[in-house]
Amino acid sequence: MTSQQPQVIRREDYRPPDYRIEHVDLAFELGAEETTVRSRLTLRSDHERSQGIRPLVLHGEELDLRAISLDGEPLPDGAYSLDADSLTLHEPPEAFTLEIETAINPKANTQLSGLYVSNDVFCTQCEAEGFRRITYFLDRPDVMATYRTTLRAERAACPVLLSNGNLVEEGDLEGGRHYAVWEDPFRKPSYLFALVAGDLACNERVVETRSGRPVRLRIFVEHGKEGRTGYAMDVLERSLRWDEERFGLEYDLDLFNVVAVSDFNMGAMENKSLNVFNDKYILADPETATDADYAGIETVVAHEYFHNWTGNRITCRDWFQLSLKEGLTVFRDQEFSSDMRSRPVKRIQDVRRLRAAQFPEDAGPLAHPVRPDSYIEINNFYTATIYEKGAEVIRMLHGLLGEAGFQKGMKLYVERHDGQAVTCDDFVAAMADANGVDLERFKRWYGQAGTPEVQVNGCYDAQRGSYDLTVTQTTRPTPGQETKEPLHIPLAIGLLDGQGRDIPLTLGEGPASDTLVLPLCEERQSFRFEGLPKPAAVSLNRGFSAPITVRAEQSGTERAFLMAHDSDPFVRWEAGQDFATALMLEGSEAWRAGEEPSVDPAFIEATRAILTDSRLEQAFIAEALALPSEDYVAERMEVVNVEAIHAARGALKRALAEALRADFAQLYERLHDSAPYSPDAEAAGRRALRNAALSYLSVFAEAEPQERVRLIEHYRQADNMTDRMAALRLLVDLDLPERQEALDDFENRFGDDALVMDKWFALQAVSDLPDTLERVKALMQHPAFSLERPNKVRALIGSFIAANPLRYHAADGSGYAFHAALTLKLDALNPQVAARLLAPLGRWRRFDAGRQEKMKAELQRILAVPKLSRDVYEIASKALG
Numbered sequence: 001m002t003s004q005q006p007q008v009i010r011r012e013d014y015r016p017p018d019y020r021i022e023h024v025d026l027a028f029e030l031g032a033e034e035t036t037v038r039s040r041l042t043l044r045s046d047h048e049r050s051q052g053i054r055p056l057v058l059h060g061e062e063l064d065l066r067a068i069s070l071d072g073e074p075l076p077d078g079a080y081s082l083d084a085d086s087l088t089l090h091e092p093p094e095a096f097t098l099e100i101e102t103a104i105n106p107k108a109n110t111q112l113s114g115l116y117v118s119n120d121v122f123c124t125q126c127e128a129e130g131f132r133r134i135t136y137f138l139d140r141p142d143v144m145a146t147y148r149t150t151l152r153a154e155r156a157a158c159p160v161l162l163s164n165g166n167l168v169e170e171g172d173l174e175g176g177r178h179y180a181v182w183e184d185p186f187r188k189p190s191y192l193f194a195l196v197a198g199d200l201a202c203n204e205r206v207v208e209t210r211s212g213r214p215v216r217l218r219i220f221v222e223h224g225k226e227g228r229t230g231y232a233m234d235v236l237e238r239s240l241r242w243d244e245e246r247f248g249l250e251y252d253l254d255l256f257n258v259v260a261v262s263d264f265n266m267g268a269m270e271n272k273s274l275n276v277f278n279d280k281y282i283l284a285d286p287e288t289a290t291d292a293d294y295a296g297i298e299t300v301v302a303h304e305y306f307h308n309w310t311g312n313r314i315t316c317r318d319w320f321q322l323s324l325k326e327g328l329t330v331f332r333d334q335e336f337s338s339d340m341r342s343r344p345v346k347r348i349q350d351v352r353r354l355r356a357a358q359f360p361e362d363a364g365p366l367a368h369p370v371r372p373d374s375y376i377e378i379n380n381f382y383t384a385t386i387y388e389k390g391a392e393v394i395r396m397l398h399g400l401l402g403e404a405g406f407q408k409g410m411k412l413y414v415e416r417h418d419g420q421a422v423t424c425d426d427f428v429a430a431m432a433d434a435n436g437v438d439l440e441r442f443k444r445w446y447g448q449a450g451t452p453e454v455q456v457n458g459c460y461d462a463q464r465g466s467y468d469l470t471v472t473q474t475t476r477p478t479p480g481q482e483t484k485e486p487l488h489i490p491l492a493i494g495l496l497d498g499q500g501r502d503i504p505l506t507l508g509e510g511p512a513s514d515t516l517v518l519p520l521c522e523e524r525q526s527f528r529f530e531g532l533p534k535p536a537a538v539s540l541n542r543g544f545s546a547p548i549t550v551r552a553e554q555s556g557t558e559r560a561f562l563m564a565h566d567s568d569p570f571v572r573w574e575a576g577q578d579f580a581t582a583l584m585l586e587g588s589e590a591w592r593a594g595e596e597p598s599v600d601p602a603f604i605e606a607t608r609a610i611l612t613d614s615r616l617e618q619a620f621i622a623e624a625l626a627l628p629s630e631d632y633v634a635e636r637m638e639v640v641n642v643e644a645i646h647a648a649r650g651a652l653k654r655a656l657a658e659a660l661r662a663d664f665a666q667l668y669e670r671l672h673d674s675a676p677y678s679p680d681a682e683a684a685g686r687r688a689l690r691n692a693a694l695s696y697l698s699v700f701a702e703a704e705p706q707e708r709v710r711l712i713e714h715y716r717q718a719d720n721m722t723d724r725m726a727a728l729r730l731l732v733d734l735d736l737p738e739r740q741e742a743l744d745d746f747e748n749r750f751g752d753d754a755l756v757m758d759k760w761f762a763l764q765a766v767s768d769l770p771d772t773l774e775r776v777k778a779l780m781q782h783p784a785f786s787l788e789r790p791n792k793v794r795a796l797i798g799s800f801i802a803a804n805p806l807r808y809h810a811a812d813g814s815g816y817a818f819h820a821a822l823t824l825k826l827d828a829l830n831p832q833v834a835a836r837l838l839a840p841l842g843r844w845r846r847f848d849a850g851r852q853e854k855m856k857a858e859l860q861r862i863l864a865v866p867k868l869s870r871d872v873y874e875i876a877s878k879a880l881g
């Protein structure tokens with residue numbers, strides 16, 4: 001155990017602040033190694049003075065206090081005290097102004113929280129608690145103030161000076177310096193403050209809001225990269241339009257600035273009118289960005305823009321309410337992409353993501369509710385549960401209330417709470433009140449962790465022509481929650497007749513419909529449907545109506561039937577995934593027993609039917625052809641056996657490739673696209689399908705020269721990054737000379753493009769070749785790699801840890817030892833990033849005894865280090881359990 005025992009923050013301890021900050025006037029004298037910050041705060045006590053005077057405790061970290069005065073008078077030493085994370089005024093008056101001067105070193109800020117320098121650009125990151133690394137403040141989201149910000153810097157190095165709100169003044173100063181003054185008329189919490197100063201190029205577009213107000217949209221990037229901002233700009237404009245049309249929400253300032261920087265802990269940040277982005281989510285052109293990158297840009301640009309209402313105008317009372325803004329905003333960006341692209345394909349991708357990141361979290365030692373009850377370090381709670389499960393909870397509300405009811409609720413939410421810092425309960429109350437419904441039981445989704453398992457049993461009575469569905473829900477215990485209560489689960493179902501048509505269903509007095517949403521509210525419930533022919537198959541959780549795991553006895557025949565016929569595209573896809581998962585589990589058992597796995601021909605035929613169904617969208621077929629990941633199969637195993645799963649997945653892929661070889665080859669030829677690259681959904685779907693076919697054909701590349709040629713030619717002739725990466729992804733798994741040829745070529749072409757080199761690092765890290773860890777270690781010495789740059793760390797090391805189960809879980813423990821050593825090194829530089837990579841070590845309970853011991857030993861090794869960050873301490877200690 002470490003000597004330090006960081007404090008646990010609890011939701012039940014929430015108290016409103018003793019003081020309000022009404023206005024903030026900031027002046028920055030910017031220098032890379034020394035920046036001085038003068039802050040002038042207008043403060044007012046917020047409680048009865050008759051109860052006694054409360055001290056004012058301001059947050060502050062790594063600040064050098066230079067001066068402090070109250071109402072213009074320097075404060076005497078005894079009037080205040082300082083410690084490592086706060087400044088306390090012992091007896092402040094009721095209302096006063098406080099002036100504080102601090103100095104900070106942006107260059108030395110490797111944590112990338114607060115004010116830092118990225119490629120010579122000054123920028124800030126204040127969520128969640130970074131503002132306290134800039135100046136002493138009440139750094140909590142329920143303290144909302146107006147801000148006026150003055151920036152002074154060298155004109156040559158920093159011609160661009162930005163902050164929130166409107167530019168009200170600018171001009172020259174002596175000694176080659178200049179200044180700009182910004183004023184934000186909207187009250188905001190400190191986590192939404194931002195400044196940027198640097199030498200940046202800009203892409204600008206003026207659009208009009210629907211009420212006719214012009215808005216200047218600007219995207220700032222490093223010089224030379226302006227040409228890669230067009231897509232992000234289009235997305236920004238489309239987001240603005242969409243939020244008006246679908247949500248009735250209009251932009252509220254004359255300016256919307258976006259800045260892309262190369263060093264950033266997360267994806268992007270929604271600072272009021274000054275979004276700061278990881279440049280990965282801004283920069284794109286066909287040569288350097290894949291279709292997935294374009295889709296990611298669409299998601300993130302829209303997400304940050306949508307935060308202007310859901311997050312900024314209405315913010316969180318405290319950080320336990322984080323999902324109030326994140327879950328809702330993810331739901332909104334998902335809906336945006338669904339309206340822009342194929343809704344079913346988007347749904348499939350979102351579910352894949354939820355299952356890959358959130359289900360394991362919910363099943364492991366870091367499980368927490370959508371609204372957590374406690375934390376040590378809030379930065380550890382920007383999780384898949386808060387974001388993705390939070391969005392699923394909002395989606396269920398949307399399903400229960402319908403689009404019109406949901407929008408009624410949104411309208412009331414905005415009317416009631418604009419300008420406030422509120423809670424998840426406030427949001428649900430607005431939804432309930434606007435629709436006159438009771439959502440009390442539904443609210444359990446916010447407080448209860450764990451993925452519910454829903455067991456479904458169907459039974460047909462031929463004599464009566466009735467079908468009974470019995471449904472039970474259980475949620476396994478999670479840390480701190482031994483017993484679970486039943487949730488309100490909206491389970492969408494359908495029954496198919498022998499021809500694969502929907503059988504209209506009625507529940508109680510309701511109208512007949514092809515899809516029924518069963519309101520599961522109890523641990524066990526039965527539903528009876530009368531006057532039916534015998535159903536050939538039951539279609540469960542249509543559209544993934546609830547974030548649950550469904551367990552049902554289904555035969556291969558039924559799954560194949562659903563794959564072929566279900567009217568719900570999600571279930572068609574899901575039935576294929578279930579079928580493939582079952583086959584891989586069987587295959588793993590066979591591999592362990594030293595037997596040849598056999599593949600049910602029904603699966604092959606059902607896959608062929610999807611492959612050749614010309615009515616299906618190509619992007620959908622590509623999703624259907626993508627076998628479940630090794631990690632997904634691992635989740636279904638009692639004790640994870642990484643080698644067996646890898647072998648079984650490879651065998652299933654080979655079996656499909658052999659049986660459908662002619663179809664794949666034909667598809668590959670037919671989908672050849674001679675038109676110039678376009679990132680639109682249809683063209684992307686065509687590429688995805690063609691590259692899926694290539695992936696199956698690549699299983700022959702080792703033995704057959706002509707398939708090797710196909711693969712390397714696909715790489716050589718690619719006129720876009722999507723195709724280039726598709727070939728390279730396959731080549732890195734092959735121990736062939738073509739592998740090195742392509743990797744070298746890629747490095748030659750893109751060696752000086754940091755973003756593109758991330759792809760090169762990531763691909764080598766996910767290779768299943770046996771020497772992958774050695775290569776990863778060697779690549780850490782590559783000049784383009786740096787531990788101080790989160791994108792590099794995530795690309796090379798994050799990919800190895802989180803996306804290469806076979807090599808990460810090497811039986812000798814080498815992957816774990818590497819991970820632990822790296823964690824300690826990184827913790828000294830950037831604790832947020834170090835902690836964020838740690839989760840896989842916490843999955844030790846899922847493995848065999850040998851691996852368990854090795855994983856636990858590494859966690860203990862980490863925890864034995866004195867001076868660990870709170871971030872890593874929290875994850876490692878919880879992971880050890």
Ligand code: PHE
Nearest residue numbers: 127128266268269270304382
């Ligand atoms: N609030 C950001 C978003 O979801 C994410 C973020 C969190 C960025 C913390 C930086 C720091 O859009």
Ligand code: ZN
Nearest residue numbers: 303307326329
């Ligand atoms: Zn967000």
